Amino acid sequence: MTVASPKIEASSPHVMNTYGRLPIALSHGQGCRVWDVNGKSYLDALGGIAVNTLGHNHAKLVPALQDQISKIIHSCNYYHVPNQEALAKKLVELSGMTNVFFCSTGLEANEAALKLARKFGHDKGIERPEIVVYEKAFHGRSIATLSATGNPKIQAGFGPLVEGFIRVPINDIDSLKQATDGNPNVVAVFFEAIQGEGGVNPMQPDYLRALRALCDERDWLMMVDEVQCGMGRTGKWFAHQWAGIVPDVMPLAKGLGSGVPVGAVVAGPKAANIFQPGNHGTTFGGNPLAMRAGVETIRIMEEDGLLENAARVGAHLHRGLMKALAAELASGAVREIRGQGLMIGVDLAKPCGALVQQCAENGLLISVTADTVVRLVPPLIMNEAEADEVVNILCPLVQKLLQAP
Numbered sequence: 486m487t488v489a490s491p492k493i494e495a496s497s498p499h500v501m502n503t504y505g506r507l508p509i510a511l512s513h514g515q516g517c518r519v520w521d522v523n524g525k526s527y528l529d530a531l532g533g534i535a536v537n538t539l540g541h542n543h544a545k546l547v548p549a550l551q552d553q554i555s556k557i558i559h560s561c562n563y564y565h566v567p568n569q570e571a572l573a574k575k576l577v578e579l580s581g582m583t584n585v586f587f588c589s590t591g592l593e594a595n596e597a598a599l600k601l602a603r604k605f606g607h608d609k610g611i612e613r614p615e616i617v618v619y620e621k622a623f624h625g626r627s628i629a630t631l632s633a634t635g636n637p638k639i640q641a642g643f644g645p646l647v648e649g650f651i652r653v654p655i656n657d658i659d660s661l662k663q664a665t666d667g668n669p670n671v672v673a674v675f676f677e678a679i680q681g682e683g684g685v686n687p688m689q690p691d692y693l694r695a696l697r698a699l700c701d702e703r704d705w706l707m708m709v710d711e712v713q714c715g716m717g718r719t720g721k722w723f724a725h726q727w728a729g730i731v732p733d734v735m736p737l738a739k740g741l742g743s744g745v746p747v748g749a750v751v752a753g754p755k756a757a758n759i760f761q762p763g764n765h766g767t768t769f770g771g772n773p774l775a776m777r778a779g780v781e782t783i784r785i786m787e788e789d790g791l792l793e794n795a796a797r798v799g800a801h802l803h804r805g806l807m808k809a810l811a812a813e814l815a816s817g818a819v820r821e822i823r824g825q826g827l828m829i830g831v832d833l834a835k836p837c838g839a840l841v842q843q844c845a846e847n848g849l850l851i852s853v854t855a856d857t858v859v860r861l862v863p864p865l866i867m868n869e870a871e872a873d874e875v876v877n878i879l880c881p882l883v884q885k886l887l888q889a890p
């Protein structure tokens with residue numbers, strides 16, 4: 486029950502100190518289970534922050550990646566990479582959009598989206614394009630994407646921020662209209678269909694439909710950051726699909742490569758031809774290993790019915806949490822349990838960062854975001870017994886924390 490490290494010290498004095506790390510170093514995994522270097526096992530309800538779509542050591546993914554590594558890892562974009570076309574074709578088919586640009590991370594995908602929006606404006610003669618973004622949004626930590634992010638803590642110390650953003654609250658179409666009415670410089674709205682880092686805050690389907698109509702009416706690009714909520718996590722390929730809309734630009738990353746860094750920007754007809762040769766690029770983007778990881782991830786997800794699994798096990802987990810925390814929900818000590826599929830946030834009425842370590846000590850990996858929200862984003866292969874185990878470890882610790890003065 487203890488995470489003390491008698492054999493191997495989990496410390497890194499020469500690595501730059503950018504993360505508040507737990508005193509744990511993971512060594513290997515199998516399915517939804519991981520082991521640390523001292524042999525202690527954990528149930529993984531974090532999935533490397535919504536990255537390990539297929540869990541660990543997946544029997545179909547590993548041989549495919551081994552095969553790819555033995556053939557070619559990287560070739561560069563001076564040449565064609567056949568699996569770029571294969572993965573792009575698949576993403577186009579799943580999204581109902583038309584073309585894809587590949588990169589390696591979420592912030593890079595978002596950076597490309599922001600460049601698309603600005604050039605969309607410039608091509609229309611708008612010299613100083615502005616983009617609507619949201620309170621509590623998270624889009625990454627480059628200078629542009631942290632400027633789009635709606636969290637002062639992430640921005641502090643990095644000014645001057647990039648200009649050209651208009652910030653509004655989520656799920657409030659009147660605020661959006663008020664903030665933009667009469668402004669000819671607006672070119673795009675940029676948002677997460679379910680805010681991840683901001684505390685698992687879903688955009689309402691009605692709001693998304695109203696937003697789609699407004700974007701059409703005013704010729705704005707609708708840009709949905711699906712980096713965290715996309716790739717099957719909610720039980721549909723992309724979270725915005727629950728609202729029956731199709732965006733113009735969709736950045737992806739996290740779950741797309743099951744742990745191999747893969748990012749993508751999917752564009753619809755309104756945005757697909759904005760970039761011309763020379764406008765954008767990145768060395769690692771679309772490399773053969775990354776593309777193989779993306780192609781195989783989607784193939785295995787389809788073969789193994791993981792969308793359906795995410796929806797079913799996610800609903801089971803949601804119900805289990807509601808039941809175990811019924812009294813706390815009734816008293817208001819738990820404010821809300823929200824999310825969809827295997828993206829769930831348990832919002833407590835008090836800060837709960839301490840739960841991360843307490844859960845780890847008890848063999849469960851989770852995260853806490855926005856100070857008060859327990860975030861569960863496990864691999865999409867999680868089964869109902871494992872979901873029950875998450876509830877059984879997490880909920881008593883939540884109750885204990887809530888009862889403490």
Ligand SMILES: *Cc1c(COP(=O)(O)O)cnc(C)c1O
Nearest residue numbers: 590591592623624625681712713
């Ligand atoms: C994680 C995340 C990003 C940033 O992705 P990186 O790969 O860390 O750059 C951007 N947007 C959302 C919604 C995210 O969850």
